[in-house]
Amino acid sequence: MPTLTYRDALNQALREEMQRDDRVFLMGEEVGVYQGAYKVSRGLLEEFGARRVVDTPITELGFAGVGVGAAMVGLRPVIEMMTFNFALLAVDQIVNSAAKMRYMSNGQVGVPMVVRGPGGAALQLGAQHSQAFESWYAHIPGLKVVMPATPADAKGLLKSAIRDDNPVIFIEGEMLYNTKGEVPEGEYTIPLGVADIKREGTDVTIVCHSKTVAVALKAAEQLAADGISAEVIDLRTIRPLDTGTVLESVARTHRCVVVEEGWHFAGVGAQVVDTIQREIFDALDAPVLRVTGAEVPMPYNKQLEKLAKADPAKVIAAVRQVLYVD
Amino acid sequence: MAGTATKPGRKTIDPATAETWRTWLRQMLLIRRFEEKAGEAYSLGKIGGFCHLYIGQEAVAVGTIASLRPDDYITASYREHGQALVRGITPRAVMAELFGKAEGCSGGKGGSMHLFDASLGFLGGHGIVGGHIPLTTGMAFAIKYRGTDQVAICYFGEAAVNNGAFHEALNMAALWKLPAIYICENNRYGMGTALERASAIYDISERACSYDMANEVVDGQDVLAVKAAMDRAVERARDEKLPTLLEVRTYRFMGHSMSDPIHGHYRTKEEVEEQRKRDPIAVWSGRLIADGVMSEEDVKAMDRQVMEEVEDAYRFAEEAPEPEPEALFRDVYAPEES
Amino acid sequence: MEALSPTMEEGRVVEWKKQEGEPVAVGDVLAEVETDKAVMELVARAAGTMLKHVVAAGATVPVSELVAVIGEPGEAVEAGNGKKTEGRKDGKAEGPAAEPAKPEAPKAGAPAPGTQPTADRENRPTSMPPAPPAAAATETGRVKASPLARKIAAERGLDLQGVAGSGPQGRIVQRDLAALSARPAAAAAPQVPAFRPVPAGEPFADVPLSQIRKTIARRLAQSLGPVPTFYLTIEVDMERVAEAREALNAAGQGKVSFNDITIKAVALALKQHPACNAWWQDDHIRYWNEVHVSMAVAIEDGLITPVIRHADQKGLRQIAAESKDLAGRARERKLTPEEYTGGTFSVSNLGMLDIEEFTAIINPPEAGIIAIGRIAEKPVVQAGAIVPRKRMRLTMSCDHRVIDGATGAQFLQTLKGMLENPLALVW
Missing domain, CATH: 2.40.50.100 (RNA polymerase II/Efflux pump adaptor protein, barrel-sandwich hybrid domain)
Incomplete structure (x- = not known):
């Protein structure tokens, strides 16, 4: 299996889907001539031309709305947000227009659109550029929220997202773009709404997504050295949430820690915890714990930033707590 | 308000034109009677939520939509009963929607602010001021993308031009040369805030200069003038693939919504009375009578007919079934198989 | 209560x-x-x-x-x-x-x-001393247990009321039940208590756990679980002990049993090997100077371990008298708590039931227990000839956290030496 970067896996997915379906076009800031702020769209302008790889002014609300309008009349836009921090300007279009069109039109008008770009913190980008907003979008009925953690997942999920008839918020990771992984050759898709067990284990289930998958896997490795067997579940899709995989695992391990990059309050993990306690209360041997970003705007200082992020040590501490070790 | 853009006078009108003109009057009457009935139903509690009436602005919807083809796209704000009726959604389907009934054009799930009929290219009333303007740009983008000669039009009030969505949408439409027509129905008040209290420049059409976009100002109480201006805009879009900002100066005879008095603190009773003298229906029926296209009796007969149609719509809406409970979860997402 | x-x-x-x-x-x-x-x-x-x-x-x-x-x-x-x-x-x-x-x-x-x-x-409160808090029970008597623990308890018919929870604030968690539900393995039971047979025609009978059975289960399972135990077996020649016992008993003034003699020998050997006379205290080891030997006594529906205090300092007759009294009152359930707590080492005997040898379960916090097998005539090679000798096997269970292999072995050697030369017991 060839090894690709996450960035190139996304690029392949875009390329293949644009080759496959003329209705698919890519729009956003710097996607064309500049080749993408993070080079995800490298080479696409050359292959598909300016009709289908459309550079926009810095006007997130505007081009998100353009995407919704184009999707309403049959195109399949992929709208790139340079980062999801900037997508805040487009939230009205995503929430009030994209997510609701099908419902308020009684099923007459759908919005098959992907809004994609990096989310969460990178390194020392400060408060306004280091935010994980998946819980915001996941809160909205009508939206799907997808967050791949590996190159293979990135490709398979983006292809499925583009083919999906619903608005899909597809959140990548700036820190993930350079990560490498094996990506199957040829045509393949990964269905939305299906979590993936990234590591099998028996003592505790660690639920995570996106960048925190690497955090959880690292923690699991260190826990294994202490004789603790952790199962790592990558949600991959936040909405619809694959509750089955999570519940099946926690029913086996009886203990769970949910890790996410975003803030604690009303985060994705809160939904996971709710599901677990509601569905398999009797399987729990300990309260489900959550490891999240600190409840602060992201500081610039490197040490402070490190403190604010979920890391393997925090995950390990939580795991030991639910196992009543220590 | 500027004087009428068209000059009445006794002359020979060809029968096809006469028929079209009568149709416009009928459409304007239909809107008027429908909205009066909707107001009545609202006060009886049969319509809930927000209800924004179109009374006073009828000539805008009639004059603009008259220029369109069936395959063109229309989006509108939440004051869109008039456009929906003119575009061809039946009074029954619109009234049933206001009543929240299953037979409504949005299945009772949209309501007054969200009327849809995709088969007529009527792509929604939208509830966030200005939020739908970029959608029209997107539809125009799709038209250009596919290389067809449709046009996409958008209705919004003058209050929407101060928000970013308007600016962003028009900038891209002009930048990319899209077949879009942005119809600003300037009824002078954004809710209770007069235009001059909200906008640094009074002439909204001037905004188009920022985008090097064609613009025009037209008297919205004169359906013939509206139609003429719209024809020019549609031609520009369809043939030249260029957008237009069309400012249509009109007036809302009713309050902002049903929970708002007709004048209130922000405008005087005298002003409303003065404006009512240029009731678009009176202006147009007077012109038809003057031109000998219709008699007064004809107009009254037409009005009675329209009222019957509205009564029928009302009865239909009253008797129509409520949406079944299963409808609650339907159409949140697309069906699994696409 | x-x-x-x-x-x-x-x-x-x-x-x-x-x-x-x-x-x-x-x-x-x-x-x-x-x-x-x-x-x-x-x-x-x-x-x-x-x-x-x-x-x-x-x-x-x-x-x-x-x-x-x-x-x-x-x-x-x-x-x-x-x-x-x-x-x-x-x-x-x-x-x-x-x-x-x-x-x-x-x-x-x-x-x-x-x-x-x-x-x-x-x-109104009385002037009574405070009661020890119930392990996992809250003030209202509600047992704090994880949902899983409750489910397991319900499935296995366990009563959580008396279970000591190891989770936060005494929460009973799964692992606490793993110990509780484990079978109390071969524990000393010199006299098989009357067992209520399953009524004829019934495939089985479910017998509710008595208080003592619950405690036994919990205590012993606690031992087998966390206590890293190893076992040492030694065979002792009992000919001379048998002779000495016969002589003692012939002298009247009460009978002395092999058990009594072994207790005395164990006590003296412990005195010489204080490393085996100790308690594991989680964060420390308490080595005892005093020697208090717990002896397992089978009673109806279980066992109890009355303690011969200062057994090293007592004569065989006194030990015999005490053990008889304690065992008797134990069977009547009349022992006071002081009489069955505080041992420093245990002895368990199944020899009278023809058991050759067995392993006994340590009675925490004690660190060792001697399991006594039967005394039987066995062919032994002595001076090149096969001769019949009375032999007995002793198996010592050791808490490895306290007693290392060699330590235990040396203790057993001393014990063996004493039993094979019972004069040592007298001195």
């Missing part, structure tokens, strides 16, 4: 000795209560009249729950209070009480002062 043993978390009222309406003096026996170890007497701490038995004979009641009300004749007893009383917030044990009224803050479940002044007296 008073705590009548150090480990008691609940007690079963076997019989009321004072009936409702009877006068009660301080020190009167009110009831017999079966604790986790024995049947004990519940004694009046105050005088008055037995107004009400809050629980009937046969009922099991957690420590600190109200069991009866003593007061002035004719005093009203509130019905609601008679059912169940909230646990004490003041840390004092609930017991038979008739102290004079004294204003105090209202307690949960008790009427506010002034509204039911007489009824309130029933909740």
